[in-house]
Amino acid sequence: xxxxxxxxxxxxxxxxVWGALLVLTAIEVVLGYRxxxxxxxxxxxxxxxxxxxxxxxxxxxxxxxxxxxxxxxxLVLSVTACFVIMYxxxxxxxxxxxxxxxxxxxx
Amino acid sequence: xxxxxxxxxAVQHGLPGAYEAPLFGAYSKKVGMWxxxxxxxxxxxxxxxxxxxxxxxxxxxxxFHAQSIAxxxxxxxxxxxxxxxxxxxxxxxxxxxxxxxxxxxxxxxAFGTAFIVLHGMEWSKLIGEGLTIPGFxxxxxxxxxxxADVSKNxxxxxxxxxxxTAMHMLHVTIGVIYLGVVAFRKWFLxxxxxxxxxxxxxxxxxNVFHYGIHALGLGLLVSAVILFLKPKDYDAHDVEVSGLYWxxxxxxxxxIFPLVYLMSTRIN
Numbered sequence: 001x002x003x004x005x006x007x008x009x010x011x012x013x014x015x016x017v018w019g020a021l022l023v024l025t026a027i028e029v030v031l032g033y034r035x036x037x038x039x040x041x042x043x044x045x046x047x048x049x050x051x052x053x054x055x056x057x058x059x060x061x062x063x064x065x066x067x068x069x070x071x072x073x074x075l076v077l078s079v080t081a082c083f084v085i086m087y088x089x090x091x092x093x094x095x096x097x098x099x100x101x102x103x104x105x106x107x
Numbered sequence: 108x109x110x111x112x113x114x115x116x117a118v119q120h121g122l123p124g125a126y127e128a129p130l131f132g133a134y135s136k137k138v139g140m141w142x143x144x145x146x147x148x149x150x151x152x153x154x155x156x157x158x159x160x161x162x163x164x165x166x167x168x169x170x171f172h173a174q175s176i177a178x179x180x181x182x183x184x185x186x187x188x189x190x191x192x193x194x195x196x197x198x199x200x201x202x203x204x205x206x207x208x209x210x211x212x213x214x215x216x217a218f219g220t221a222f223i224v225l226h227g228m229e230w231s232k233l234i235g236e237g238l239t240i241p242g243f244x245x246x247x248x249x250x251x252x253x254x255a256d257v258s259k260n261x262x263x264x265x266x267x268x269x270x271x272t273a274m275h276m277l278h279v280t281i282g283v284i285y286l287g288v289v290a291f292r293k294w295f296l297x298x299x300x301x302x303x304x305x306x307x308x309x310x311x312x313x314n315v316f317h318y319g320i321h322a323l324g325l326g327l328l329v330s331a332v333i334l335f336l337k338p339k340d341y342d343a344h345d346v347e348v349s350g351l352y353w354x355x356x357x358x359x360x361x362x363i364f365p366l367v368y369l370m371s372t373r374i375n
């Protein structure tokens with residue numbers, strides 16, 4: 001039975017990941033404070049930063065990076081597929097209810 | 108019986124035996140928790156999609172001023188730091204250091220509790236300024252003002268905001284109780300009971316948490332049943348599995364914070 005402790009584990013990498021997560025959060029807050037981008041671009045940038053942060057949490061803190069590739073791929077692909085399906089069901093409908101004036105509608 | 112135990116032991120050491128190796132190369136509790144987290148991520152996904160869906164076709168308010176964003180940033184730092192202490196707890200459990208496992212779990216619970224308290228204060232402030240949904244108690248003086256107008260004109264905002272953040276706060280609360288049970292087993296139950304009763308009597312009746320505190324009572328009941336059915340000493344695997352849950356709670360907040368707070372800021 002493979003255990004999470006069998007790979008080469010050094011505590012230092014977790015401190016680096018924690019530091020990276022704090023820095024990414026600080027960048028997000030600065031972007032939010034300064035209103036650097038217009039809303040749609042801001043949403044894209046924040047989502048990309050969030051996905052990077054979640055990848056760090058899942059990969060390192062939750063140890064998925066060190067699990068068997070079958071488990072890794074099964075979890076990532078199945079959850080991603082569900083979100084993609086949700087996206088295609090929800091958002092075209094959201095636009096249909098009341099088409100926003102600028103085509104996107106974020107305030 | 109002895110043969111079965113022998114064969115089971117042989118499988119555990121990677122030797123050929125009567126049982127097949129696990130499909131995912133991990134023990135069943137871990138696979139079970141991952142499957143639960145995959146399904147739970149869809150629950151939060153649906154709530155985040157509902158929030159975004161409403162936002163697309165509604166004139167969306169931007170009620171979060173500098174103080175709210177500062178508060179939410181501290182909450183984020185608490186959760187991220189709690190994930191680090193949780194990793195330390197798993198390390199301590201794997202090397203069999205019971206005292207430090209308990210200490211790191213306690214630190215994780217402290218960060219989680221700080222998150223809940225800060226979030227509760229933020230909620231109380233917003234409700235006190237008039238942001239509300241039907242069924243919430245109305246504090247005196249919360250019927251006029253900017254947020255009261257938001258509640259009247261864009262009820263989708265408080266509905267999705269409170270729905271999403273309440274679900275997350277409930278998950279953090281369950282996480283703190285889960286870690287408490289893993290760290291202290293039955294000795295955690297009286298602590299939980301005292302917090303429940305004290306919270307109920309100390310929180311004013313016009314505050315929503317006067318009723319929300321009953322989540323602790325429900326947690327006490329469920330924890331008592333679990334400890335009655337499995338009154339065992341939790342091992343390193345249990346600590347690791349509870350850590351998976353805790354990191355997931357942290358992960359969800361990494362999406363709620365930017366989408367709900369940072370996209371609705373109004374810094375003057």
